[in-house]
Amino acid sequence: MRMRPGSAGIDQNRRQLLSATLMGIAAAGAASFLPRSSAPAAANETIRSFHINVAEEDLADLRRRVLATRWPDRETVADQSQGVQLDKIKELVRYWGTEYDWRKIEAKLNALPQFVTEIDGLDIYFIHVRSRHPNALPIIITHGWPGSVLELVKAIGPLADPTAFGGAADDAFDVVVPSMPGYGFSQKPKAPGWGPDRIARAWDVLMKRLGYQRYVSQGGDWGAVIAEAMARQAPAGLLGIHVNLPAAVPADVLKAIASGGAPPAGLSEVEKAAFDAVNDLFMKRRGYAVMMGTRPQTVGYGLTDSPVGLAAWMADYNSGEPLRALTKDEILDDVTLYWLTNTAISSARLYWESKGTSAVSAAAQRTSEISLPVGVTVFPDEIYRAPKSWAQRAYPNLSYFNEVDKGGHFAAWEQPELFSRELRAAFKPLRQ
Numbered sequence: 483m484r485m486r487p488g489s490a491g492i493d494q495n496r497r498q499l500l501s502a503t504l505m506g507i508a509a510a511g512a513a514s515f516l517p518r519s520s521a522p523a524a525a526n527e528t529i530r531s532f533h534i535n536v537a538e539e540d541l542a543d544l545r546r547r548v549l550a551t552r553w554p555d556r557e558t559v560a561d562q563s564q565g566v567q568l569d570k571i572k573e574l575v576r577y578w579g580t581e582y583d584w585r586k587i588e589a590k591l592n593a594l595p596q597f598v599t600e601i602d603g604l605d606i607y608f609i610h611v612r613s614r615h616p617n618a619l620p621i622i623i624t625h626g627w628p629g630s631v632l633e634l635v636k637a638i639g640p641l642a643d644p645t646a647f648g649g650a651a652d653d654a655f656d657v658v659v660p661s662m663p664g665y666g667f668s669q670k671p672k673a674p675g676w677g678p679d680r681i682a683r684a685w686d687v688l689m690k691r692l693g694y695q696r697y698v699s700q701g702g703d704w705g706a707v708i709a710e711a712m713a714r715q716a717p718a719g720l721l722g723i724h725v726n727l728p729a730a731v732p733a734d735v736l737k738a739i740a741s742g743g744a745p746p747a748g749l750s751e752v753e754k755a756a757f758d759a760v761n762d763l764f765m766k767r768r769g770y771a772v773m774m775g776t777r778p779q780t781v782g783y784g785l786t787d788s789p790v791g792l793a794a795w796m797a798d799y800n801s802g803e804p805l806r807a808l809t810k811d812e813i814l815d816d817v818t819l820y821w822l823t824n825t826a827i828s829s830a831r832l833y834w835e836s837k838g839t840s841a842v843s844a845a846a847q848r849t850s851e852i853s854l855p856v857g858v859t860v861f862p863d864e865i866y867r868a869p870k871s872w873a874q875r876a877y878p879n880l881s882y883f884n885e886v887d888k889g890g891h892f893a894a895w896e897q898p899e900l901f902s903r904e905l906r907a908a909f910k911p912l913r914q
Contacts, residue, residue, distance in 0.1 A: 527691060532596040532607060532667065534588050536822055541584055544789055544821060548579040551790045562802055563766075566794045570805055574797070575790050577810050584822075587815040590635065598667070599691060601684045604676075607667035608660035609635075610692065613642045615654035619913050620694040621905070622658040622685050626703020626727075627829055628796035628804075629892060630666050632816050634659045637894040640902035647899055652913070653906040660688060662704065664828030666819055671828070677835035678704070682711035686720065695719045698909050702726040702893055704832060707841050713852040721912040722855035722881065724905055726893045727864060729840075729847035730872040731760055736843055739764050752869045759866035760842065767801060767865075775833035782827030792826055793817045800865050800891050807863070807896045842866065844876035857882035857908030861897070863890030882908040 553572070557564045591609075598605045609631060612618070621641070625633050640647040641655040661668035663676045663684075685708065689697050696719050701709040706725035713723045734746045735757055745757045773781045785792045796817055797804045804813045820826055839846035842865070849856075856877040860867050862885075870883050884904060889897035 526600055529597050529599045529691070532598050534592055534596075534667075536584060536588060540822060544818070545579050547789050548575055551575060551788075566798045566802060566805070570802075571790070571794050571797065574793065574805070574810060574813065578789075578793070578814050578818075582811065582814050582818075584815075584818050586811070587632070587819075594635070594638070596667075599688065601687050601691075602680070604663050604671060604684075605669040606660055606663065606684065606688065607631075608658055608688065609638070610659075611638050611642045611657045613654040613656050615643070615645070615651040617652065617914070618642070618654040618656045619909060620656040620658065620689065620692075620697035621909070622660065622689055622697060622699050623894075624660065624662065624681075624685070624699070624701040624705030624708045625665070626701070626705050627665075627832065628799050628816065628820075629703065629895070630816055630819050631659050631661050632812070632819060633892050633895040636898035637902050640899050641905065644902070644906065647902065649903070649906060653910070655905070656694070658689065658692065660685065662708075662829075662832065664831060665825055666823055670825065671831070674835065677832070678707045678711045679715070682708050682715055683717075685712060686715070686717040690719070696721055696914075698722055698724070698912060700724045700726075700905060703841065703891065707836075707847060710847050710849060710852065713854045713856065714848060716854055720854065722857065722909065723852075724857035724859070724882070724908045726859050726861060726901075726904075727841060727891070728858045728860075728868045728873055728876065729842055729844050729849050730858070730868040730876040731756075731840070731842045731844060731866070732872060732875060733843075733845045735760065736840070736845075750869070750871065752867075753871060756866050756869050756872065763842075763865050770795065770798070771833055772838075774830035775836065775838045778827055778830035778834045782830055785826035785830075786824060789817070789821050792821060796820070800863075803863065803890055803892070807890055807892065812895065844872075849876040850878065852877060853879055855879050855881035855912065857904075858884075859893070859901075859904040859908070860885040861889035861891075861893045862887065864893075865891060881911065884908075 556568045594609050595611060596609055598607050623634050625631055638657050641657050644653040645651050662681055664670045698721050699709045699712050700723065702725065706727045709723040709725055710729055712720055738744065738746055739761045745754060749757060785795055797813060856879060858868065858873050873883055874880050886900055889900060894901040
């Protein structure tokens, strides 16, 4: 990545002005890919503007690598049981090398108010959109893997300006969307220790630095783990959380799966379906997490050197959900972001930091320690459909539970307006 340093921090009024540009601002002129540096005297807590401008030679190098791909043999089965099928990835890669245009998503991001600030020794990138509606509820939303802030961008408008999307002004949110350390434009940790609990503490620092004394938190995938960690920590001002990948799987269910035994006695039909889905996840579809949780450095060499290897690794998530549910441009926006920021290894290390704990395990995520209100939305194409009975066991203060009829793991990306309606409903009782 190339970068060009410039000038510095911005004040609250400037942030409010930039936030008002969400609905239809034209992309700003290119300036620098990395954040403008600020005056040394105010470095630690300064909030700095951020603008993306990827060097053309980096994009040319990516296209060259993509078009020079050395392909493996075709799979020996007629389904995707061996992984992403050759024909599907070849078509995606053909488009990547000949038609895909990174500058479109670069312009979309540059049309949003983007910032960085140093927290606990790392520069953290975030999007911050203040609603034009008074009394908006501040919310911090965290992405997962293999996602990024890109999975949440389409939901910013419905959340910040609900009247433009069928909602009411008193449903509005001030929206903060950070990149986790080691992901996207946030700085990469240089030493171990940046697990979900530390990220959760950093997010509270971020919200307080932005001037928010009362706020809520939301997440799916790793974002759910971080939201749950925040709820356990219960910092002053955090009112409650909402997750779309709940840590609701009971210990006896996971014990039965680990032993290869039969489901626990007495499961309802809905619980049995959830058991089967979680069993399938652990037996057939969780190899990526095991690899990144135990050998992130080893797996990272191939992902860092081969853009097509990285694309296939990410596209395979949840039995190829990105290929089923997202457009080619959306998939490639995300993969290209990982490639350009060289974050294949640094993002994978979050699995290693978490020591193999499961994001869906109530015991691993210590949900019994959460006393704050918790909202859960179940999307039908998620890796498992959490039964309400399990969610009630997992969260002592389950304040909202709803099952919707469409959407999957990348809920905000796949169904941004539905996702936004769920957040409005879940957090409505927590508004003043």
